[in-house]
Amino acid sequence: MTVPVIDFHIHILPPDRLYASVQNWMQTFVSEPVGPYLERLSTPEAVLDMMDESGVDYGVVLAELSPITAGMLISSEETVEFCRDQPRLIPFANINPYLTTDPAGDLKRYVDELGVRGVKILPTYHHFYPNDRRLYPLYAVAQDKGIPAMFHTGSSVFQNSRTKYGDPLFIEDLAIDFPELVLVLSHSGRGFWTDTAAHLTRTYTNVYLEIAGLPPQNLLRYFPDLEDLADQVIFGSDWPSQPFMQRNVKDIQDLPISQEARAKILGGTAARLLGLPMN
């Protein structure tokens, strides 16, 4: 049986929509001019090329509408269009509760009519707590449809982010109130909340660590019991904001844990959540 490699965290960052503050930050680690770089990478073909170079079979493509932090990058509808006819690209919706009067109805429509396979929630960029009761109908829809809800957790360097909303502890209410809902902690509470994220993952079977933005070679320092957690750990690269998809895959393959655990982290766990075939 071959376990697929899945990157659970891929962005589309059109330079005419991504705020200059974010582009200036990216320019500190992208070796070429960042505008043309992002323009070049904002096509399905470029994403698939990067996946091929990195040995990645499937990629989760994330919608994001963040008008006060990063930009109105790509809507859920545009993300579905981006992934059309590309079975290796898996579209996730983004719901910004300040841009709609009906978050739950929107998600239901995106799933039923457009075929989105998950939803990304961005509390630090949109300014609300994950356990905000206004979003409970949205979570009920995600649970009912059997799609993962993925949350930015942990720190961010983007202007106007409010880090307090990134504390994964607020997701504990959701783990209890929506026991069938898959809750993915993007960035695993990076910075000062990795212990909180790991605690929730050990305590609740519906909570998952997603490791985008964490240097994979440091994972065992953050999570000494990574081997035991592997059924609830998911690889993501945050590409192209973090342009290291290929290196990240290799660094996970080099981790001193069992081959079985590495395969789960690189895609086995995500394949189970997304209902993807194991070849």
Ligand SMILES: [Zn+2]
């Ligand atoms: Zn990201």
